[in-house]
Structure formats: structure tokens, C-alpha cells
Amino acid sequence: MSSREKILxxxxxxxxxxxxxxxLSVFETTAQGSLEKFAEVLxxxxxxxxxxxxxxxxxxxxxxxxxxxxxxVTPLRELSKLRTASLDDLSSIHDLHDVDVAILKAxxxxxxxxxxxxxxxxxxxxxxxxxTQHLAIVIHETDIVPKMHQAYDKIGTMSxxxxxxxxxxxxxxxxxEQSLVIGAHGPRSMTVFVISANPDFPK
Amino acid sequence: MExxxxxxxxxxxxxxxxxxxxxxxxxTLWFIRSKRDKAAxxxxxxxxxxxxxxxxxxxxxxxxxxxxxxxxxxAIANGVEVHWAADAAEHNQIVHRLINEANVVRMVKSKSMxxxxxxxxxxxxxNGIEVIDSDLGERIVQLAEEPPSHIVLPCIHKxxxxxxxxxxxxxxxxAGISDPQFLTETAxxxxxxxxxxxxxxxxxxxxxxxxxxxxxxxxxxxxADMGAHLSExxxxxxxxxxxxxxxxxxxxxxxxxxxxxxxxPITTYSSHFKKPREGQxxxxxxxxxxRTVQLGRKDFRNSLKCIRCAACMNTCPVYRRSGGHxxxxxxxGPIGSILAPNLDMEKYADLPFASTLCGSCSNVCPVKIxxxxxxxxxRQVLVQAGYTPTAKKLAMKAMATTLASPALYxxxxxxxxxxxxxxxxxxxxxxxxWYKQRDMPAAPEQSFGEWYKQNGKKK
Numbered sequence: 001m002s003s004r005e006k007i008l009x010x011x012x013x014x015x016x017x018x019x020x021x022x023x024l025s026v027f028e029t030t031a032q033g034s035l036e037k038f039a040e041v042l043x044x045x046x047x048x049x050x051x052x053x054x055x056x057x058x059x060x061x062x063x064x065x066x067x068x069x070x071x072x073v074t075p076l077r078e079l080s081k082l083r084t085a086s087l088d089d090l091s092s093i094h095d096l097h098d099v100d101v102a103i104l105k106a107x108x109x110x111x112x113x114x115x116x117x118x119x120x121x122x123x124x125x126x127x128x129x130x131x132t133q134h135l136a137i138v139i140h141e142t143d144i145v146p147k148m149h150q151a152y153d154k155i156g157t158m159s160x161x162x163x164x165x166x167x168x169x170x171x172x173x174x175x176x177e178q179s180l181v182i183g184a185h186g187p188r189s190m191t192v193f194v195i196s197a198n199p200d201f202p203k
Numbered sequence: 204m205e206x207x208x209x210x211x212x213x214x215x216x217x218x219x220x221x222x223x224x225x226x227x228x229x230x231t232l233w234f235i236r237s238k239r240d241k242a243a244x245x246x247x248x249x250x251x252x253x254x255x256x257x258x259x260x261x262x263x264x265x266x267x268x269x270x271x272x273x274x275x276x277x278a279i280a281n282g283v284e285v286h287w288a289a290d291a292a293e294h295n296q297i298v299h300r301l302i303n304e305a306n307v308v309r310m311v312k313s314k315s316m317x318x319x320x321x322x323x324x325x326x327x328x329x330n331g332i333e334v335i336d337s338d339l340g341e342r343i344v345q346l347a348e349e350p351p352s353h354i355v356l357p358c359i360h361k362x363x364x365x366x367x368x369x370x371x372x373x374x375x376x377x378a379g380i381s382d383p384q385f386l387t388e389t390a391x392x393x394x395x396x397x398x399x400x401x402x403x404x405x406x407x408x409x410x411x412x413x414x415x416x417x418x419x420x421x422x423x424x425x426x427a428d429m430g431a432h433l434s435e436x437x438x439x440x441x442x443x444x445x446x447x448x449x450x451x452x453x454x455x456x457x458x459x460x461x462x463x464x465x466x467x468p469i470t471t472y473s474s475h476f477k478k479p480r481e482g483q484x485x486x487x488x489x490x491x492x493x494r495t496v497q498l499g500r501k502d503f504r505n506s507l508k509c510i511r512c513a514a515c516m517n518t519c520p521v522y523r524r525s526g527g528h529x530x531x532x533x534x535x536g537p538i539g540s541i542l543a544p545n546l547d548m549e550k551y552a553d554l555p556f557a558s559t560l561c562g563s564c565s566n567v568c569p570v571k572i573x574x575x576x577x578x579x580x581x582r583q584v585l586v587q588a589g590y591t592p593t594a595k596k597l598a599m600k601a602m603a604t605t606l607a608s609p610a611l612y613x614x615x616x617x618x619x620x621x622x623x624x625x626x627x628x629x630x631x632x633x634x635x636x637w638y639k640q641r642d643m644p645a646a647p648e649q650s651f652g653e654w655y656k657q658n659g660k661k662k
Contacts, residue, residue: 004287007443007491012268014499019265022258024451026251041468093433097399112458113468126480127432130425130472148454148469156451162281162478166457168469171425175340175356177363178231179383184339185391185398186425186472 024149033111033144035194042114046182047169048191055079055138058103058193062136066101074103075124076138087124096125102132106167107158108143109192110151115168116192117151119161126163135170135187141196210553215525219640228360229523235356236517238466239567246462256455257571260508263446264498270413270446271489277416278487281478288490291321297488298323298405298438302332305436305484307402313420313427314338315407316354316511317440317490319533323405335397337426339390346373352527354534355464355513360526394426404430408441408487409510410456414449417477418487421460421470428474437479438486443494444507456510459569463512497545502580506541508570515564515574521557530554537564541577544585552590555581613652620646 001009039049052058055078062082066072072084073096082103090096104123106116116137120126129135145151155164171186182188219225243249263270275285288294294317302310310327312318312334324334324345336345340357344350346369351357358366363381370386371378374393380386406427411418418439420427431437447453461467479485498504516522516536527535532543532551540554555578564574585591586599605611622629623646630643649657 002287003289003293003491006289007287007489007495008268008271010491010495011271011443011498014495014504015267016265016501016504019258019261021262021448022255024255024455026255027248027454045467045471094399097395110469115469115473125432127429130428130432148458149451152451152454160477161475162480164475164477165428166469166473168471168473171423171471173339173387173424174465175338175343175358176366176383176386177361178234178356178359179363181384181387183391184387184424184426185337185394185429 027147027149029146029150031146032142033109033146033150035111035141035144037111037146038109038114038144039194041112042169042192045114045169046172046180046190047114048189050191050193052193052195053197054195058136058138058195061193062101062103066134070100071098072101072103073099073128073132075122076103076105079103087128090125093125093127096128096131099128099132101134101136102128103136103138104129105138106143106192108145108151108154109139110146110148110166111144112147113166113168115151115166117155117164117166119164121159121161123163129165129167130171130186132186133188135167135190137167137190137192139192139194141194141198209531211525211529211531211557212553214529214531215521215557216639218526218529219524222640224362225524225526227362228526231359232517232523235465236514236567239463239514239517240466242462242466242468246458252455252459253569253571256459256510256569257508259447259452259455260570263448264444264504264507266448267443267446267498270448271443273413274411274416274446275489277414279416281416283416283479283485283487286486286488288488288492290492291490294318294321294440294488294490294492295323295326298440299327299330299332301436301438301486302327302403305403309333309335309401310403310405311335311337311397311401311430311434312405313407313422313430314341314357315405315440316351316533317407317442317492318405319351320492321440321490323440335394335401337394337397337424337430338422339387339424339426342390342394343369346370350528350533352535353513353516354511360528394429398426398429398433401430401433402435403438404434404436405438405440406431408439408445409460410447410453411441411445411487412448412450412453413446415477417450417475418445419453419457420474420476421457421472422474423467423471425472428472431474431476432480434483436484436486437476438488439476440488440490442490442492444509460510460512463514463567463569493546497542500545502584503541503545503577505572506538506545506574506577508572509538509542510570511538512569514567514569518563518567520559520561520563525557530557537574537578538572541574541581544581548585548588548590552585555579555585556591556595613650616650616652620648620650 106118171184173184343358352360367381522536543551562575
């Protein structure tokens with residue numbers, strides 16, 4: 001008997017009588033995700049938030065922040081003038097090892113934990129949001145869900161992915177005496193640019 | 204990293220020699236427990252979440268046969284190769300074979316307590332394979348040639364000065380540096396080079412979804428992703444109990460996991476691996492290693508609901524004051540003490556006794572495992588099976604006789620009070636295990652029985 005058969009037979013013999021799955025409808029809500037809450041949590045976990053009216057603002061702010069020498073990559077057409085390196089035709093994904101800034105679009109953000117959901121399609125290369133020194137994410141003001149239950153509801157309606165991730169803030173560690181250090185292996189900063197046409201938007 | 208042959212009490216005694224360090228360890232873990240409380244109390248539906256998670260895991264354990272096959276089928280359809288390992292040895296052999304097939308002798312690994320349980324690093328080292336652990340805490344203990352002392356915070360027992368010294372010896376920094384920022388940056392540079400040059404990466408699995416065949420890996424550092432996405436071969440090792448029925452159930456578990464572990468609202472990265480990257484090979488190894496036996500033990504099967512958040516360790520008064528290494532097993536603390544005897548009753552017979560049965564572990568457990576009840580039940584199983592030391596058995600017998608007889612009880616009480624009052628040296632010495640690292644309390648003048656005789660009838 002193979003290990004597979006052995007394990008499955010042992011599981012079948014030893015598992016208890018079936019119990020039902022609980023009802024998840026108690027976590028349902030029709031409320032919109034709060035931008036204010038998202039910004040508060042994102043800042044708390046070490047991320048930054050920037051309110052902008054469009055891509056021109058993003059281009060200006062990233063230009064000011066990172067200067068002309070930075071290796072900046074983005075698949076976003078609207079930000080093509082910021083690009084200093086291409087994401088296409090890499091000889092190897094290892095070419096991305098010296099990226100300074102990656103600007104990527106996320107599907108939506110989660111208010112309760114400051115995370116954004118992004119899949120392989122928007123990353124172009126899976127390693128990009130992790131290997132870059134600084135990560136910039138673009139979302140629209142309306143794309144915020146309140147909690148993780150609504151996040152998975154939304155993911156369920158979207159197209160399939162080979163890889164997807166919730167990313168909440170910069171890479172960090174507290175392994176040395178519980179001292180928080182930002183920039184463990186991945187990005188040293190994460191900025192979420194929230195685009196809104198709303199004139200009452202916080203600045 | 205050989206496991207010690209000493210028992211919990213002996214190892215705890217070593218840890219307890221440095222009183223300042225014990226206090227520091229205790230306070231550090233209590234600080235994490237406090238952050239957990241703050242995070243939990245900020246969610247009004249916290250108890251509903253715990254109950255829901257518990258019920259989902261009950262459903263998983265009771266339908267595991269179906270979910271395992273469903274998961275396998277979907278993972279294969281996603282282009283992932285699925286392997287089954289009956290025990291630790293088979294798991295290690297599979298990993299070794301996959302490394303050989305990739306024609307390399309080096310591998311990078313992110314945190315996986317399962318590989319600690321299986322002794323993978325030692326096995327591969329014996330076979331000429333170099334493994335580098337990429338989680339900062341794990342890398343530190345690996346360089347120090349120690350096992351992790353905590354499943355979430357592997358080097359929580361180490362002071363920054365000691366870590367500076369380890370980095371001085373192994374990573375070539377100047378002596379005397381202890382700034383966490385500098386030390387982390389040193390590890391970042393060192394491990395970047397590792398990530399960029401290793402063709403095989405192994406990760407653990409936090410959750411595996413039967414419905415879709417995908418698996419989720421949670422880290423704050425991003426080390427699992429750096430390793431996996433830069434590799435040509437990604438191996439993911441998981442115990443059979445890691446399954447969840449559907450993707451939507453992740454909504455419940457990702458809300459609970461990190462809030463229970465460190466008080467964070469979520470880990471920085473919750474990565475959903477479904478299909479291999481183009482040109483990459485992805486393998487999943489599904490491991491039993493005693494889990495099906497535990498599944499058959501009615502009183503203990505609930506321990507398989509564990510999601511490895513470590514809340515039970517952070518809150519445990521014994522763990523906080525005895526340190527993770529005193530448990531001499533991959534998973535320390537209260538949960539480790541109910542998991543380990545399942546693997547080897549003789550070797551781990553001491554662990555269910557390393558508890559005050561205060562119940563704090565059960566109260567913070569996000570999936571409502573009855574940890575302290577199981578600790579108590581293991582004690583009974585172990586005593587009946589004859590795995591307890593003779594001294595403890597005799598003492599328990601003497602206590603049972605004394606408690607069963609009112610006359611003996613009164614005499615014993617009087618003798619005890621007399622001794623502490625007039626001959627404290629008789630108990631405040633090395634022969635009394637209760638005196639170790641403690642002073643004996645002052646004895647009351649009279650027993651409750653005596654007090655009641657004098658005062659009970661006064662109104």
C-alpha cells in the first residue's frame with residue numbers, strides 16, 4: 001500500500017462523525033469599507049497613505065521622492081513617463097534584484113487591516129512586490145471593503161489567478177528583542193495612493 | 204541541534220538560574236499577550252469568530268478523508284505535484300529526492316514547524332545539502348546551532364547583544380553591535396544573496412484550500428515569497444490538518460491568526476499559491492507523522508485544530524518562566540505538550556505535567572482547543588501507561604491516602620505548619636523541589652478547621 005493509501009485509510013478509520021459547517025452569514029454587511037479606517041490601520045502598521053486626484057499627482061510625488069537615479073518600474077500606462085526600466089523581455093526575473101520602486105495597481109483594499117489584494121496579473125512578475133526596495137500601490141477610493149469576509153466575497157467574483165496576495169504595509173520583523181524594524185527582506189516602504197475625484201478628499 | 208535527554212523540570216532549572224533573564228523573558232511574552240488582548244478586544248465579534256473557526260475545524264477533522272482527496276485533485280489540476288509522506292523519514296526523503304532532481308546541493312527555507320518536527324535540516328546536512336533558514340529569528344538560532352524556542356518568535360530567548368555576537372562570528376560584522384536596525388539590515392543583505400542564488404525553496408503552509416487546491420503562506424518579512432518566487436522549484440510541506448474546506452473560510456482564519464499571535468491586524472504578506480509560475484515546478488508534500496493516530500484519539504484529536512498562533516505559549520505562566528527549550532520538542536508550550544506525547548509517550552511524558560492547569564491557554568486559543576483539559580487527560584493516560592517517575596507516583600499515593608483520611612490530614616497539616624515555623628531549614632533546602640527558585644511561604648498560625656472551631660459559632 002502506498003503512503004497515500006495508508007494515510008487516507010487511517011484518516012477514514014479515525015475521523016469522527018461529520019459535523020456541519022457554520023453559517024458565515026453573521027459576518028455579512030452591506031456597509032462600504034471606510035477609507036478613514038483603512039488609512040488609520042495602514043499608518044499603524046507602518047504603511048503610508050497618499051490622497052491624489054489622478055495619475056499626474058502620483059507621477060509628481062514619486063518623482064519628487066525618489067529622484068532621477070532610481071530604477072522605477074511599472075506596468076501602468078498612465079505612469080509610463082516615470083519608467084526607467086522595462087518589465088518585459090527580462091533575461092531572468094533576477095534582473096529585478098535592483099529595482100528601487102515598483103508601482104502596481106491593486107484590486108481593492110481592506111479597511112480592518114490595511115491590506116490590499118493584488119494578483120500575479122497586476123504584479124507582472126510574482127517577485128516584484130517583494131524584491132523592490134519601495135512599493136507603491138494604486139487603488140480607487142471606492143475599492144475598499146470593510147473586512148476580510150467581504151474581501152473573499154469580492155475575490156470570488158473576480159477572474160482566477162495563479163498567485164495572489166494580501167499585502168499590508170512594508171516588510172517588517174520584530175525578531176530581535178521585539179524591536180520593530182521596517183524593511184526585513186522585502187520593501188522598506190509601502191505607499192498606497194488613493195485616487196479620488198471627490199473635492200472634499202483629505203489632503 | 205540534538206534534543207536533550209533531560210526533562211522539562213531539569214531544563215527549566217537551567218533556564219531559571221539567571222533570574223533577570225527569566226523576568227525579561229516573562230515580561231516580553233506578557234507584552235505580546237497584552238497586544239493580543241488589545242487586538243481581540245477591538246473586534247466586537249471576536250467570540251463569534253473563535254466559535255466559527257472552531258466549528259470549521261471540527262468540520263475539517265470530521266471530513267478530512269474527502270477534503271484531502273479534493274485538495275489533491277485540485278492541486279494536480281493546477282499543475283502542482285502532490286506527494287504523501289507517512290512519517291518524518293519519508294518527508295525528508297522526498298525533499299532530498301526533489302533537491303537531487305533539481306541537481307543542486309543548496310536550498311533556502313522559510314519557517315515551517317513541520318520541517319522542525321521532521322528534523323529536515325539535520326537529515327539534509329548529513330546528506331551533504333546546505334539549508335539556510337530565511338526567517339530572521341530562525342536564521343539567528345540556526346547560526347547559534349539551537350532549535351527555535353517559540354513557533355512564531357524563534358529567538359525570543361536571545362538578547363540583542365548575543366545576536367550581535369553571533370553576527371560578528373558568522374556574518375563578519377564588527378564586535379559589540381547590538382542595534383536591532385543594524386542587525387536586521389545585516390541579515391537582509393546576507394539573505395538577499397541567498398534568495399538570488401538558490402534554485403530550490405521550501406516553505407511551510409498555513410492553510411490549504413480543498414475547494415481550489417491553493418495554499419496560503421503568511422509572513423511579515425516576505426522571506427517565503429522571496430525564496431519561492433525566485434526559485435525554479437518550490438516545495439511546500441504541510442500536515443494533513445492544514446486544510447480548510449473553502450476559500451471563504453480564510454476570511455475567518457486570517458482575521459484570527461495574527462491578532463492572536465502578535466496583536467497585528469494581519470501579517471504583512473498573506474500569499475495565495477495556486478499554480479506554479481511559468482517554467483517553475485511546484486510540489487506539495489502532505490505529511491501524516493502521527494496525525495492520523497491523534498485523529499483517532501477522541502480526547503486529544505482537537506489538538507489538530509491548532510493554527511500555530513502561539514497565543515497559548517505567550518500567556519502560559521510556565522512557558523514564560525521556563526523558556527521554549529525546556530520543552531525539548533519542536534512545538535513548545537501548552538499546545539506542544541498535548542501534541543508531543545502523541546508522537547512519543549515515553550520521551551514526552553514530562554510535558555503534560557509542565558502546566559499549572561490554570562486554563563489561560565484554552566481561553567486565548569482562537570480555535571477553542573480545550574488545551575488544559577487535554578493536559579490533564581494526558582496525565583491520566585501517561586500515569587496509567589506507567590510513564591511517570593516513581594517518586595511522583597509515591598508522592599501522589601501518599602497524598603491520596605492523607606486526603607482520604609481526616610485524622611491523617613489534620614496531623615499532616617499540623618506537622619507542616621510546625622516545620623515551617625520552627626524548623627524552616629527542613630523544607631528550605633535542595634531536597635524540596637518547591638524551594639527551587641522560590642522561598643517557602645510563611646505558615647499560618649492555625650488551620651481553617653482550628654479557626655472555625657474557635658470563631659465559627661460566634662455571631
